[in-house]
Amino acid sequence: MGKRRFAQVATSDDDEDGAPPRPSRNENNHNQRRRKKLHLSDEEEVEEEKLSERSKKKKKKKQQEEEEEEDLEAQPLGEVVRVSGKGRGRTNHYASFEYDGVQYDLEDPVLLVPEQQNQKPYVAIIKDIAQTGEGALMVTGQWFYRPEEAEKKGGGNWQSHDARDLFYSFHRDEVPAESVMHKCVAHFIPQNKEIPNRKQHPGFIVQKVYDTEQRRLFKLTDKDYEENKQHEIDLLVQRLLH
Numbered sequence: 001m002g003k004r005r006f007a008q009v010a011t012s013d014d015d016e017d018g019a020p021p022r023p024s025r026n027e028n029n030h031n032q033r034r035r036k037k038l039h040l041s042d043e044e045e046v047e048e049e050k051l052s053e054r055s056k057k058k059k060k061k062k063q064q065e066e067e068e069e070e071d072l073e074a075q076p077l078g079e080v081v082r083v084s085g086k087g088r089g090r091t092n093h094y095a096s097f098e099y100d101g102v103q104y105d106l107e108d109p110v111l112l113v114p115e116q117q118n119q120k121p122y123v124a125i126i127k128d129i130a131q132t133g134e135g136a137l138m139v140t141g142q143w144f145y146r147p148e149e150a151e152k153k154g155g156g157n158w159q160s161h162d163a164r165d166l167f168y169s170f171h172r173d174e175v176p177a178e179s180v181m182h183k184c185v186a187h188f189i190p191q192n193k194e195i196p197n198r199k200q201h202p203g204f205i206v207q208k209v210y211d212t213e214q215r216r217l218f219k220l221t222d223k224d225y226e227e228n229k230q231h232e233i234d235l236l237v238q239r240l241l242h
Contacts, residue, residue, distance in 0.1 A: 074099040074137045074177035076129065094129045097137060097177055104180060111181040112141065120146065121181055123166060123204065137177040143169055145210050153215040167210035167217065170229055188236040190220050
């Protein structure tokens with residue numbers, strides 16, 4: 001009995017004077033779980049930092065895209081030259097606008113985005129540049145017709161003899177300024193004049209006027225138009241001859 005009691009006392013003394021007691025199996029498991037939890041917390045922090053960086057990059061990219069979209073919107077240039085309408089219908093008119101880094105002015109011939117992808121670009125002369133009260137910039141164009149687009153009074157269409165051929169018309173239509181693709185050149189040539197060389201003078205050739213109501217063609221020099229329309233044609237012809 002005494003030996004057993006001594007042994008018990010001796011064990012107690014070792015615990016007090018020697019190394020700290022070993023942790024039990026349950027304590028080991030608890031510590032391992034705690035270390036694992038701490039390790040996961042570190043990983044979560046790293047993941048949060050990555051997510052934060054991604055979020056910042058996405059936000060920056062979105063801002064850049066918004067700025068680019070703003071840059072791609074057509075903007076009026078210069079002073080207001082005329083005002084029409086009142087209240088909500090008030091519209092400011094300008095002599096120029098800028099789109100995609102290019103300046104466009106009144107009387108510039110331009111190509112316009114067609115309604116369908118398989119169509120050739122539309123062609124028109126800019127006759128008005130207007131900004132609505134809501135801020136939309138609109139362009140009124142006086143339209144040209146390609147021979148194959150112009151309907152005949154008796155049915156069918158005209159045949160194009162040259163890819164450069166266009167018919168002038170007095171038809172006007174309004175489109176968003178962003179529809180403008182780029183400038184082009186239209187040579188108004190009376191039929192008694194020589195057509196300029198394609199290489200030296202690239203651009204469209206206009207020798208006839210298409211009446212969209214009667215669906216008939218007239219020569220530039222027919223003098224069969226209203227006085228104001230004839231004056232307009234004369235100015236277009238004189239622009240080339242001089």
